[in-house]
Amino acid sequence: MTPELSQLFEFLRFPSISTDSAYSGDVRACAEWLQAKLSGMGLDAQLHETPGHPIVVAKNEHRDGVPTVMIYGHYDVQPVDPVELWDSPPFEPELRDGKIWGRGSTDNKGQMFAHVLGVEKALQQGELPVNLILLFEGEEEIGSKNLPAFLEAHRDELKCDVIAVSDTGMVAPGVPTMGYGLRGITCGEVLIKGPSGDLHSGVYGGSVMNPATAIGRVIASLHDADERVAIDGFYDDVRDLETWEREMWETVPFGEKQYLEETGAPAAVGEAGYSVKERLWARPTAEVNGVGAGYQGEGSKTVIASEAMAKLSFRLVPDQDPDDILRKVEAHVMKHAPEGVTVEFVPGHSGEPYLSDPNSEFGKAAQSALAETFGREPVLIREGGSIPIINTFKSILGADSLMLGLALPGCQIHAPNENFHVANFEAGIELNQLLLKKLAACSAK
Amino acid sequence: MTPELSQLFEFLRFPSISTDSAYSGDVRACAEWLQAKLSGMGLDAQLHETPGHPIVVAKNEHRDGVPTVMIYGHYDVQPVDPVELWDSPPFEPELRDGKIWGRGSTDNKGQMFAHVLGVEKALQQGELPVNLILLFEGEEEIGSKNLPAFLEAHRDELKCDVIAVSDTGMVAPGVPTMGYGLRGITCGEVLIKGPSGDLHSGVYGGSVMNPATAIGRVIASLHDADERVAIDGFYDDVRDLETWEREMWETVPFGEKQYLEETGAPAAVGEAGYSVKERLWARPTAEVNGVGAGYQGEGSKTVIASEAMAKLSFRLVPDQDPDDILRKVEAHVMKHAPEGVTVEFVPGHSGEPYLSDPNSEFGKAAQSALAETFGREPVLIREGGSIPIINTFKSILGADSLMLGLALPGCQIHAPNENFHVANFEAGIELNQLLLKKLAACSAK
Numbered sequence: 001m002t003p004e005l006s007q008l009f010e011f012l013r014f015p016s017i018s019t020d021s022a023y024s025g026d027v028r029a030c031a032e033w034l035q036a037k038l039s040g041m042g043l044d045a046q047l048h049e050t051p052g053h054p055i056v057v058a059k060n061e062h063r064d065g066v067p068t069v070m071i072y073g074h075y076d077v078q079p080v081d082p083v084e085l086w087d088s089p090p091f092e093p094e095l096r097d098g099k100i101w102g103r104g105s106t107d108n109k110g111q112m113f114a115h116v117l118g119v120e121k122a123l124q125q126g127e128l129p130v131n132l133i134l135l136f137e138g139e140e141e142i143g144s145k146n147l148p149a150f151l152e153a154h155r156d157e158l159k160c161d162v163i164a165v166s167d168t169g170m171v172a173p174g175v176p177t178m179g180y181g182l183r184g185i186t187c188g189e190v191l192i193k194g195p196s197g198d199l200h201s202g203v204y205g206g207s208v209m210n211p212a213t214a215i216g217r218v219i220a221s222l223h224d225a226d227e228r229v230a231i232d233g234f235y236d237d238v239r240d241l242e243t244w245e246r247e248m249w250e251t252v253p254f255g256e257k258q259y260l261e262e263t264g265a266p267a268a269v270g271e272a273g274y275s276v277k278e279r280l281w282a283r284p285t286a287e288v289n290g291v292g293a294g295y296q297g298e299g300s301k302t303v304i305a306s307e308a309m310a311k312l313s314f315r316l317v318p319d320q321d322p323d324d325i326l327r328k329v330e331a332h333v334m335k336h337a338p339e340g341v342t343v344e345f346v347p348g349h350s351g352e353p354y355l356s357d358p359n360s361e362f363g364k365a366a367q368s369a370l371a372e373t374f375g376r377e378p379v380l381i382r383e384g385g386s387i388p389i390i391n392t393f394k395s396i397l398g399a400d401s402l403m404l405g406l407a408l409p410g411c412q413i414h415a416p417n418e419n420f421h422v423a424n425f426e427a428g429i430e431l432n433q434l435l436l437k438k439l440a441a442c443s444a445k
Numbered sequence: 446m447t448p449e450l451s452q453l454f455e456f457l458r459f460p461s462i463s464t465d466s467a468y469s470g471d472v473r474a475c476a477e478w479l480q481a482k483l484s485g486m487g488l489d490a491q492l493h494e495t496p497g498h499p500i501v502v503a504k505n506e507h508r509d510g511v512p513t514v515m516i517y518g519h520y521d522v523q524p525v526d527p528v529e530l531w532d533s534p535p536f537e538p539e540l541r542d543g544k545i546w547g548r549g550s551t552d553n554k555g556q557m558f559a560h561v562l563g564v565e566k567a568l569q570q571g572e573l574p575v576n577l578i579l580l581f582e583g584e585e586e587i588g589s590k591n592l593p594a595f596l597e598a599h600r601d602e603l604k605c606d607v608i609a610v611s612d613t614g615m616v617a618p619g620v621p622t623m624g625y626g627l628r629g630i631t632c633g634e635v636l637i638k639g640p641s642g643d644l645h646s647g648v649y650g651g652s653v654m655n656p657a658t659a660i661g662r663v664i665a666s667l668h669d670a671d672e673r674v675a676i677d678g679f680y681d682d683v684r685d686l687e688t689w690e691r692e693m694w695e696t697v698p699f700g701e702k703q704y705l706e707e708t709g710a711p712a713a714v715g716e717a718g719y720s721v722k723e724r725l726w727a728r729p730t731a732e733v734n735g736v737g738a739g740y741q742g743e744g745s746k747t748v749i750a751s752e753a754m755a756k757l758s759f760r761l762v763p764d765q766d767p768d769d770i771l772r773k774v775e776a777h778v779m780k781h782a783p784e785g786v787t788v789e790f791v792p793g794h795s796g797e798p799y800l801s802d803p804n805s806e807f808g809k810a811a812q813s814a815l816a817e818t819f820g821r822e823p824v825l826i827r828e829g830g831s832i833p834i835i836n837t838f839k840s841i842l843g844a845d846s847l848m849l850g851l852a853l854p855g856c857q858i859h860a861p862n863e864n865f866h867v868a869n870f871e872a873g874i875e876l877n878q879l880l881l882k883k884l885a886a887c888s889a890k
Contacts, residue, residue: 183647187745196709201732202628202830205760206724207701207715208708212733212755216664219657256652263653264641264751269785270652279651287646288657289748294735295756300632300793302758303734306709310657311740313747315650340714348745385647 001095004429005422007037008113011075012093012102018053018076018142027053027138030075034136041120043134048154050146053138057158060123062131067362067444068160069436070133070399071119072389073112073167074140077104078414085416098422105420107413111166111406112136114425118432129440133160140167144389151396160399161445162362164435165390166428168405171254171379173421176370179403180358181281181382182390184316186326187289187348190218190333192308194341198294199304209340211308212293218343219310221336222286226272229286229314231332237319239355241282245380249277252379262409281382285315313348315384322350351388356400365438366402373431404431446540449874450867452482453558456520457538457547463498463521463587472498472583475520479581486565488579493599495591498583502603505568507576512807512889513605514881515578515844516564517834518557518612519585522549523859530861543867550865552858556611556851557581559870563877574885578605585612589834596841605844606890607807609880610835611873613850616699616824618866621815624848625803626726626827627835629761631771632734632793635663635778637753639786643739644749654785656753657738663788664755666781667731671717674731674759676777682764684800686727690825694722697824707854726827730760758793760829767795796833801845810883811847818876849876 001009014030017023031047031054038045038058045058053076062068080090080103088094093102100110115134122128135158137147151158170177194211195204224230256268256276270279279285293308295301314325330345337343357363358380370378383403390401406428412418446454459475462468476492476499483490483503490503498521507513525535525548533539538547545555560579567573580603582592596603615622639656640649669675701713701721715724724730738753740746759770775790782788802808803825815823828848835846851873857863 185647185747187747189745194710199708200830201730201734201758202630202760203828204704204708204725205732205829206728206730207704207713207721208710209712209714210732212736213664213667216661216667216733216736216755219661220665222658222661259649259652263644263649265639265653265785266787267654267785268652269654269783276652280649283651285646285651287650287655287747287749288661288739289646289746290739290741290750291657291661291753292737292741294733296735296737296754300634300756300758301734302630302632302732304732305735308736309741310661311745313646313745315647338714340710340712342711383648384650385645 004117005095005100007117008100008110008425009093011109011113012104013091015091016076016104016138017079018139019079027076031056031138034075037116038134041123048150050150052146055138055147055150056136058134060128060132065444066130067162067439067442068131068133069439070135070158070160070163071115072135072163072165073115074108074137075112076138076141077109078107078141082416087417095422099419100422100425101417101419103418105418106407106411107418108140108167110420110425111428114406114428115166115432118429121429122433122436128436130436132436133158147389148392148396151392155396158397160397162439163393163399163401164366164404165401166404166406168383168403169407169409170405171252171381173408174374175253176374176376176378177405178358178366178370178378178380179383179405180356180363180380182354182387183284183384184320184322184351184353185313185386186316186322186350187311187313188326188329189346189348190215190310190312191344191346192337192341193306195304195306197306201302201304205304208304209338210304211341212305214338214341215291215293215308215310217338218333218336219288219291221332227269228271229284231286231328233328234284234325237321237324238284239318241278245282246278248380249275252277252381280384282317284317284320287313287315289313316353318353318355320353322352326350351386352391354390354394360400361442362400362402362439365442366404366435369431369434369438370404372434373427449562450540450545452562453545453555453870454538456554456558457549458536460536461521461549461583462524463584464524472521476501476583479520482561483579486568493595495595497591500583500592500595501581503579505573505577510889511575512607512884512887513576513578514884515580515603515605515608516560517580517608517610518560519553519582520557521583521586522554523552523586527861532862540867544864545867545870546862546864548863550863551852551856552863553585553612555865555870556873559851559873560611560877563874566874567878567881573881575881577881578603592834593837593841596837600841603842605842607884608838608844608846609811609849610846611849611851613828613848614852614854615850616697616826618853619819620698621819621821621823622850623803623811623815623823623825624828624850625801625808625825627799627832628729628829629765629767629796629798630758630831631761631767631795632756632758633771633774634791634793635660635755635757636789636791637782637786638751640749640751642751646747646749650749653749654783655749656786657750659783659786660736660738660753660755662783663778663781664733664736666777672714673716674729676731676773678773679729679770682766682769683729684763686723690727691723693825694720697722697826725829727762729762729765732758734758761798763798763800765798767797771795796831797836799835799839805845806887807845807847807884810887811849811880814876814879814883815849817879818872
């Protein structure tokens, strides 16, 4: 085993499960280990207390005239249940079949530690070519709840020109992938009330609007026959895909076949006129995350429920505004709920969509580092999900994020048998060194 | 307290809860008490074992040339939970405000015992004017599961010309009510499957048919803009309301105002062109008794569920055939489920609609007994619910049932503080005597 892998294994052995207070001591021990590692490399590494788990920040000595680069990652991990489905213990990492098996191997310890080791190698060769800020939090898996306040409080020390994040995926093995966009989100719950209590569907059925029927109608009203979202004004501010994006994405080795394999869905269904990739990465959606009313147990119960609910979420793309969309959703729900019930719409959380220019000076530098590391030009994609912290970085620190994900399909993040390809771990170390070199050649702001 | 009330109170004190095996001994004790009471009246009273609770049958000595009348009732009762909501203990009956308070006071001990006491009074005056069969079961509240086999096995001894059942309601206090029809029912469950597991709605949302959306569309497809059931052929065999029925029902002191008070619904909504009463009693329905998919807990979870389900039931009217309707429902569901999911339809239980002629010779006799008892002409109604045993009587014994309900709005059957008006109890005793007299004048088959 290489010394790099042994160190990663040491890091992986901490059960730094952030959501479970039984592991608080392990999370802290992991942060302290990380701080010690970074100090040992010659960086100024600090462990910052928060109301939750610590944040570790490490910097080299900054100087004028070179760009300031932040590398963000997280040392906390997901729980391991159901632990009986693991082929080897989640916190006793193993090498098998060219992969590192263990909780956190991909998400995110393996990816972030590749950056740490890249920096270490660069430091062994002399001064770093950039002003570096390493920012590692211990609460990403529980919503990064203390990070925004920390960024606000340390806005000046954390000022940077660009941020690199390796916490996303590659579209396929060997295909370097840079993400430059994320969908936003807004959520809300529809609550429908009909009769004051549950009714016997025989004695009373036929002259009362059934809340379960009403919620079905509201759900059915969300899309038109082309599977477009049928809410008035929903697409008003949607920015069209650029021609270069549609052309680029056609070359990305991911499509309907892989999507159907991954999801197990019988068919790919979505907005007419767009490919699977375009629908996932650049088009907004309306989804029902939950619906419930009446009797859901075994057998039958001839009841008309007094209430029904549906949880809705909407993935947003530039330049949709979550608050504006939420108002339009509410108006739509009120308009489409049938007569004979009362309707309440309870807004939920929101997050802005994110889009940066992958061909900015920094973006080009990152593309070049990826190309050199993997021996082929990277594909440029957006992500269908939302990573709220990227928007927070943008709004508080003013810097864009380069998403240089190293996860592969099948890496089982958040699931049993999480794994990380050794080849990607090693590529990550190289990528970091090249990235810092290429970014150093860009203009500092 | 009258001797009649004391005896009823004795009957009510048995906690004859059929669904809870902890009370099996009490159910049996109640049946034995009833058998002893009927034997003491001079009837041939037998307690018949079943795989469940006993059936009590009592007969006078039958003779040729007079009609054979069966009176059906049940001595089992519903559970009493939540017992803390009762103003007086459910099995310690009390008289307050002109009402008898206790579990079973209306449903069905009070009503059936009025018949018993009516028969007792008639016997005290001499021979009964009819051949009488009293049939009292102990499993009505758990679906009368052993009664059909018992009827089959004793078909000859139970042969009768007409059946009287007091287990329904009066539309308003002082308004004698005869029911001559019941809606039938058929049920089924729609199971929708999409992706093989729950999906992240950000990463995967937009190109997969969401099962929760699909179930909403199926539900929304059940009705048209006039709130008619939109299933092809659903109304093909629906028998139109007779002119006399529509005219009669206009005089029934029950309508939208009372319906809204009882249900607490914001508005009466139903099939265009029909009144509330017509919709409840003589028009078929499609109801969603339950719907469920995805996350239904607090807050939000951005998931696309792999499955969704809806439990549907359909109230049927003559001459709809439950099997035929079930086939049409299944075809409709298959046709209206969107592309991108698989659909399964699981048929549930069924029951035929029931309709008899209220103006038959026996019907006229019952109307006359009701009119004389209450001092006004009875209203003739149908019931929105289903009473499967009435169809079973018809199919096995070949006899129609006269539904001479004595329950009043507010009697709280199946709920805490069940009560029965003393006036209705006393009216029931009188009604029985008049009924037997009037039926005696009808032709025996």
